[in-house]
Amino acid sequence: MSSTVTKPNCDLRSEYDMACPKCRQAEALSIEITCTATLTINGTETNGDHYWDETSSCSCDECDHHGTAGEFRIDADKAV
Ligand SMILES: [Zn+2]
Structure with missing residues (x-):
């Protein structure tokens, strides 16, 4: 049985490096998408x-x- 690395906290911060720059929540953001x-x-x-x-x-x-x-993206090298 091989051990798999699981992320303890799955949110937008860990998955997409995104969070609200104002209130810091990373649970739900509304993004305008383009689809065909x-x-x-x-x-x-x-x-x-x-x-x-x-x-x-x-x-x-x-x-x-x-x-x-882009404003909601967290830069890894930007200390917050
Ligand atoms: Zn917010």
Whole structure:
């Protein structure tokens, strides 16, 4: 039985290096994503792929702080 490394605290900080710069919570952030959809005569059907980047609009679910996703990213070398 091999030991697997599990993360004790799974949040946005550990998974994506992201957290709210204002209230510091890393549980839930609202990010504006871009996705593609296939348009047919029956309407649109969204494809599974979606993406967002540093310039995507982002807001905190907790304190309603608005900014870009880049502002919510934690720099490893930036001491906070
Ligand atoms: Zn916040």
